[in-house]
Amino acid sequence: MRAEDLELARRCLSGDAAAFEDLYRAHAGRLFSLLTRMAGSAQDAEDLLQDVFVQAHRKLGSFRGESSLGTWLYRLAVNQCLDHLRGRQVRMARATDSLDADDAAEAVAPAPATPQAIDRIDLERAIAQLPEGCRTAFVLHDVEGLEHHEVAETLGISEGTSKSQVHKARTKLRALLRARTQRADALERV
Amino acid sequence: MNCDDFTLTIDDYVDGTADAADATALEHHLSGCPSCRSMVADFRAIRMAARTLPPLEPPARVWHAVAARIEAPGARQATAPWLAPSNWGWQPLAAAAMLAVVVSGLTWVGGRLGTRPAPATASVARAAAETGTDAVDDFQTAEALYADAIASLEAETAAAGPAALDVVTAAALQGGLEAIDEVIGDTRQALAREPDDELSQESLLDALGSKVALLQDTVALIHDRNGLDEGFNQ
Numbered sequence: 001m002r003a004e005d006l007e008l009a010r011r012c013l014s015g016d017a018a019a020f021e022d023l024y025r026a027h028a029g030r031l032f033s034l035l036t037r038m039a040g041s042a043q044d045a046e047d048l049l050q051d052v053f054v055q056a057h058r059k060l061g062s063f064r065g066e067s068s069l070g071t072w073l074y075r076l077a078v079n080q081c082l083d084h085l086r087g088r089q090v091r092m093a094r095a096t097d098s099l100d101a102d103d104a105a106e107a108v109a110p111a112p113a114t115p116q117a118i119d120r121i122d123l124e125r126a127i128a129q130l131p132e133g134c135r136t137a138f139v140l141h142d143v144e145g146l147e148h149h150e151v152a153e154t155l156g157i158s159e160g161t162s163k164s165q166v167h168k169a170r171t172k173l174r175a176l177l178r179a180r181t182q183r184a185d186a187l188e189r190v
Numbered sequence: 191m192n193c194d195d196f197t198l199t200i201d202d203y204v205d206g207t208a209d210a211a212d213a214t215a216l217e218h219h220l221s222g223c224p225s226c227r228s229m230v231a232d233f234r235a236i237r238m239a240a241r242t243l244p245p246l247e248p249p250a251r252v253w254h255a256v257a258a259r260i261e262a263p264g265a266r267q268a269t270a271p272w273l274a275p276s277n278w279g280w281q282p283l284a285a286a287a288m289l290a291v292v293v294s295g296l297t298w299v300g301g302r303l304g305t306r307p308a309p310a311t312a313s314v315a316r317a318a319a320e321t322g323t324d325a326v327d328d329f330q331t332a333e334a335l336y337a338d339a340i341a342s343l344e345a346e347t348a349a350a351g352p353a354a355l356d357v358v359t360a361a362a363l364q365g366g367l368e369a370i371d372e373v374i375g376d377t378r379q380a381l382a383r384e385p386d387d388e389l390s391q392e393s394l395l396d397a398l399g400s401k402v403a404l405l406q407d408t409v410a411l412i413h414d415r416n417g418l419d420e421g422f423n424q
Contacts, residue, residue: 020260024253032248046252053256118239127240142240167201174232 005069009060024053027070031077037139038081040128048084052077078140078154085132118177126176130169137162138169191219193226200226204233250372329391336398343405347412354412363408370404373397 011019031052035045056076063072127135127143140151141162151162199216202208208216220227347354355363377394380387 017257021253021257024256028248028252029245032252033243033246036246037243042246045246046248049248049252050255050259054259057256057260118235120239120243123236123239123243138240142237143243145241163198163201167198170201170233170236173236174229177232177236 002065002068005063006065009063009065009069012057012060020057023056023069027073028053030070031073034074034077034139034144035081037124037127037143038078038136039084040130040132040135044084048077048080052080055080082136082155085136088132122177122180123173126173126180129176130172134165134169134172137165138173141166142170191215193219193223196226200230200233204230204237329395332395333398336395336402339402340398340405343402343409347405347408350409350412355408359411363404363411366404367401370397370401374401 008019008023012023028049032045032049035048035052036042039045039048052073056073059076063069067075127139130138136155137151137157140146140154141148146154148159148162148166151157151166152159155162157165196216196219199208199212203213203216216226220230352360354360374394374397377390377397380390381394384390
């Protein structure tokens, strides 16, 4: 696999446009999924995906095959997205604060059972509504399947912080999904 | 111990990473606490749903933008991933359906044409179309003829300049051409993978024929407008 990756990277570096397109086709779906969920916006994810592959095109010379091309691109994408989120956090500090302030209200929300089979579209929407800090930890841990120590390393936080962020995200998702279920039930009764 | 003491243990328990002592203590607590039982069930459902979320596919325009930014030759033949032949067997049908939409959407342009003498290059294009669809079995020859006709017609429209048509008509024609080009790109990609696929070959020739027809219409509209302008000036 590594040999194939190195060969593909070599072809890309030699200016083989078809090879670079092959690289894009092989990895764009997974990276787009990651970026959409981490950024909470498909529009932002499109821009980020562009940036990731343009950056990959520039940096392919530094690929040494120590990890797979997929892992290398994955790291580029996560870093690109985190840079984007940090910039956005600075710009939207007030909005983020107001989202965090909602936690107290949700903690005392009524508690009908969350449906065991969660609608995927509802879940995607709810993930997009999470505050950025806990959303990135949740996406990396629960969606992408990274262990807490890997999430911590990726995000530059402690393992304990990763755990508390994932807990916060699950609690908030639970409240969002319950609220959605309650609304649907109320509509059915009408 | 109360519920707050188990806050993070519940997550470890759901993840299957709680140590034995913590798990036993939590299970003892859960047996008498419906609220925490509900939380465990919900967290499990969320975790399960999150793990099985389907992949999302980026729109085709992302690759176009990447290709433009890195100046990759041949990038214009990109396809949307969900149309890639490796994933779907019905791409030629999708291409044909898309063409049908494009052509029907452009009928109003045709309605504006009426009957008029065909421009010189149109005869070349028509010959290519007839040759490509009726007389020549050789797919590559037909494709080459279409390509020549398209090049001639595009040269003629380019020579007329961007102001040759009114903005609305030009935008409609341009939109149609871009949609056809996308279909051409998709079918070429399908053929790159399966060169002998007859359905893809037919789709490509159909798309090229549609492009020739639309360029013919464009040239005819330009001639039409030039004639009107001359009459107005006189």
